[in-house]
Amino acid sequence: MADEAVKYRLVAILGLGLLGGSMAKALRARGLCDGIIGWSPRESTREEALKLKLVDATVDSPEQAVAEADLVVAATPVSHIVKLIGAISKSTTNGTIVTDVGSTKRSITEAGDKHLPGRFVGSHPMAGGEKSGLAASRADLFQNAPCIITPTDATERSSSERIEKLWTDLGCRVTRMGPLEHDRLMADVSHLPHAIAAAVVAMQEERALTIAGSGFRDTTRVAAGDPQLWRDIFIDNRDAACRSIDRCVAWLRDFRTALQAGDGQKIETMLAAAAKRRAGM
Amino acid sequence: MADEAVKYRLVAILGLGLLGGSMAKALRARGLCDGIIGWSPRESTREEALKLKLVDATVDSPEQAVAEADLVVAATPVSHIVKLIGAISKSTTNGTIVTDVGSTKRSITEAGDKHLPGRFVGSHPMAGGEKSGLAASRADLFQNAPCIITPTDATERSSSERIEKLWTDLGCRVTRMGPLEHDRLMADVSHLPHAIAAAVVAMQEERALTIAGSGFRDTTRVAAGDPQLWRDIFIDNRDAACRSIDRCVAWLRDFRTALQAGDGQKIETMLAAAAKRRAGM
The missing domain is CATH 3.40.50.720 (NAD(P)-binding Rossmann-like Domain)
Incomplete structure (x- = not known):
């Protein structure tokens, strides 16, 4: 200082x-x-x-x-x-x-x-x-x-x-x-990851949880957060959060389409772009 | 031993x-x-x-x-x-x-x-x-x-x-x-979290990455994994992986519907179920 x-x-x-x-x-x-x-x-x-x-x-x-x-x-x-x-x-x-x-x-x-x-x-x-x-x-x-x-x-x-x-x-x-930019970026970088983590936990069968490894634990850690605090956040920022969910689901839909078609090249390209970005953080 | x-x-x-x-x-x-x-x-x-x-x-x-x-x-x-x-x-x-x-x-x-x-x-x-x-x-x-x-x-x-x-x-x-049960559970507990993490990283604006906190880092950590290894895994297990993506997207769609309607009670219930489960791991 x-x-x-x-x-x-x-x-x-x-x-x-x-x-x-x-x-x-x-x-x-x-x-x-x-x-x-x-x-x-x-x-x-x-x-x-x-x-x-x-x-x-x-x-x-x-x-x-x-x-x-x-x-x-x-x-x-x-x-x-x-x-x-x-x-x-x-x-x-x-x-x-x-x-x-x-x-x-x-x-x-x-x-x-x-x-x-x-x-x-x-x-x-x-x-x-x-x-x-x-x-x-x-x-x-x-x-x-x-x-x-x-x-x-x-x-x-x-x-x-x-x-x-x-x-x-x-x-x-x-x-x-600005407050609007803040809420838009936070929907992407914080509120969406929370919704995603909750989704991944909620959809599991009981048996799957017993064999979950460290990757699952990392990906879903934030889902343990206080539900009332997060309800408030989501409700207050719902328009931006909905847009974030839509963009994430659109990526998943592209990925699923490539997967079902057995398009290994497309799958690798999509994963490689994310891996490069994440490794650079 | x-x-x-x-x-x-x-x-x-x-x-x-x-x-x-x-x-x-x-x-x-x-x-x-x-x-x-x-x-x-x-x-x-x-x-x-x-x-x-x-x-x-x-x-x-x-x-x-x-x-x-x-x-x-x-x-x-x-x-x-x-x-x-x-x-x-x-x-x-x-x-x-x-x-x-x-x-x-x-x-x-x-x-x-x-x-x-x-x-x-x-x-x-x-x-x-x-x-x-x-x-x-x-x-x-x-x-x-x-x-x-x-x-x-x-x-x-x-x-x-x-x-x-x-x-x-x-x-x-x-x-x-059994091998089939293994592949089905792994699609849920490992392959889906990888796809989700990649999606969350891939959809971000550059500026958002500079303000990402520890929650974002945890949620997306696995996305840095080797794209060729993961391509192989996804392609080999594509039917089960597609079903896992579908179930996750279905949860997100329910969540989004409740969010857009401003249904705080439903949002809290969905988050609370996930939080309880995750905290119990």
Whole structure:
């Protein structure tokens, strides 16, 4: 890190699951704030966060959490973030910057631009895994992770610069793109692989699972992810996800046609193009 | 290992790639044979195998390799194994047992039953990875790997018992099933995941690859595998592979229909069934 880190006075973290919890741990570990105030819809989670000293204080409502904060991070499931942005808009002061960690960005940035104009910057740190919840959180979750931020025409330049700096200070490799492009690319690179992995697991006979090797395990690992979180993501990004599925199925249809015809040359060409690309990643 | 290992006098290994090379290393490391004679279609590979002392001798033809052997292992690509079985049938003595390591079993066991009746037992050790060739071979490749053997009605009981013992002695967990069931289950659990992984890689825009996370990497890892080896596997098992693709696409079509309708309940139910299954593996 060439630049000095930017420090916040009080960060409000709304939602204390894997990402919110890891955010709290990482902010502390890197000395990026003086204090953290936490809110979670569940009282038991708030108590756990206090007990683990992840946060300095918890409050009963998002509105209370954000009142004194100079940085707000919305870390609830995607479907909840949109409502949260509306709920807190009257309680934040003008200097407060708000971001989120949701896996989709179009609907969230629309809400941000409407309720927190200029001060909301959508973020998507691409970190996580199959485990969710506060218990799985860790201080190094964002270390070297890609993070996409999605400022819009309505975002103030100083806001997007500060959020970019925040993620850089947390150890991420930050990329900027528009929310629509984000959602389109994520449908291809994340939501489609999840649907595909679920399909491959769901269609198996019981006996097949007992002889599955490491290739099967790799290909289907993401299918173990939290079904409610993923439902939200798919529903929020359904148009782009449907287009991704269609393009993938079109490739499979070509492949199947060549296969049924016994066209070894075509099969090899299709596999070789994918192999070259994957090996180059 | 409760039982004492069964030792062979001279093992002929036909094909000295990842699996043939690892077989030689594992047989030696576990003291399962007195000598190994190797054949590979390429002279440079034969020289390399001699230099690395993987084999005690190499010969110019499969026929020469098998003449004195009491165990023959065919470890060439799937499409070549069928021809190899025909080529060596006249050169093996009656006491010689022949097996292979091919990823498909129907066409190979048909050839075995025809040319080496009673003495051929198909094997499929499920070990390997994206790397191929002699250089990637290792003595512990088969350690704890699942291995399916596919005796048929024509196989002598003593032959299948000896081959089962061989793989057990090499560290594998051995399962028996018929060649047709093997090919059907493998289409689901191995060949389909490969096609799916290739599809997901092939359909991406260049920019998407730069923001792909660990989930994408896991899901598509197998797509880097050798295109010629996989072409052979797909072509040999094309009927079963087509049926697997059809069943996977049918699931995706249901999922897409629910998605387009915004049916969150259905989406969650489909994802939850897959998540539960995958987490239980």
